Amino acid sequence: MASSRDRQRKLARAKLDRQMARRAARVRRRRQIQAGVGVAVVLALIVVGSAWALGAFDSEPAEDTAAEDVCLWTPQNASANTNLKDVGTPPTTGLPTDGTRTMTVTTNQGGPITASLDLAAAPCAGASIAHLASRSFYDNTKCHEITAEGALRCGDPSGTGLGGPTYSFYDENVPDAPDPSPSPSPTGKRPPAYPKGTVAMIANPPGANGSQFLLFFKDYDPPQPTYPVIGTVTGGLDVLEKIGTLPTVDNGSGAKVKPQTDVVIQSLTVGEPTTGAPAPTPSGSGTPSGAPSASPNAG
Template identity: 80%
Template sequence: MASSRDRQRKLARAKLDRQLARRAAAAKRRRQIQAAVGAAVVLALIVLSSAWALGAFDSKAEKKAAADVCVWTPQDASGNTNLKDVGTPATTGLPTSGTRAMTITTNQGGPITAELDLTSAPCAAASVAHLASRSFYDNTKCHEITTEGALRCGDPSGTGIGGPAYSFYDENVPSAPEASPSATPAPGQPPAYPKGTVAMIANPPGANGSQFLVFFKDFNPAKPAYPIIGKVTGGLDVVEKIGALPTVDNGSGAKVKPKTDVVIQSLTVGEPTTAPTASPSAG
């Protein structure tokens, strides 16, 4: 009998050991699963935190840096004392369509009004507007009445080499007209620079600053070089009157200096507009 009871106790003990072993194994598996889940959660949090830091969940994507519309090249004012440092215009966010009104008041009669072409010459318009905002042109002289039929203005020094301490590239230079057999523009073609045209002039060519031309008669060269920036919309009769003034030697042998001072008392530029404006007139 004792032997039978011993066997039953051993069997019961073995069964209990197996149950305990199974429970221990199950508990171990649970711990492993919990550890794996915890590690996955931690990894997910790390990934989400990194993504958040990098802006993946920003409600608005960051805008790309705006591209430059114009480039302003610094000029050495210490090497040319006729240059005047008044800062530079903006390079981005500039209007590239429509027009801006420009008003020139001189000592020679009523105001001369013009429109600057923002589509064809946005950088020239931006430069003129910037300089006007700094009163750069005020109380300066138009120092030449050119042999090409234009007033040359915008150089405070009156030397032809003055301007701001920056320059910018050519825009909107007319194409060369179709040549006749004599290598001059064929007759009947519209002029490259009709009367009333406003254009930049640079010294050296291509390094535009502040100087500009206002044509009081048609000009049609074989090789156009002046970038057109706008046209006169009013006061063309004043421009023609100034163009008829007698001229004297400018000190370098050229008889282009107005005998009577032509002073720009003020030059202002209005805000950009896309509305149609008046065509050039003689009034």
């Protein structure tokens, strides 16, 4: 029979074995956990690396949602020039920049004169005239000049040549100066800078356009063009030509350009923008020779 000392040794040994077994199990679990974490980290690094390689973390430029300005309207000092009339300003954004708009000028001299405003070549002029027309700016105003260049000058409510709205805008689509040595053409003559039927802006001073415009009833070809072309007469050219024959008198400054018989714009309207259609052939007793195109590619 084993002595009590032997039993105690056996019990102590069994206890130690149990402790060692539990310790070994804890170590195994710790290693398993560490191994699992390591695998997870490696997988995460692989996913992140793949995403980076595919550009997932590339910074996207912020989209510019601000509308781009099409036109700039420069304020004019109405207190310094009492001939100016404040009817607000057109918008600067969201303006059409292709196609055409139809301008209809009804005068006391006969049927209406219609014109196609070229929005590709002169978007700001088209926007300005449309804005002013919507404010009845031109209604019941006089065309105060029949110019020596062969055009009817309109659009100044004051009739002085100094009037307009309380803003101005820059030149658009001014024709190039004639080539001093042009290539021969089939007709032997190049087209004029301002053919009969041209619609152009006129400003005082030049480059500060407002509301005044020219309707050419005959060809004009200066050595240095200065008037921005904004469109073409499409109807009522016979009315315009008849106005061009009216006698003129001194306008008070020594220039004999004022129509002896008042030429009154009873109304001026501008239609909605249209695209793709060329300007129709003018009606009346005459067709603009070499008139500028009102297509979006003009100018």
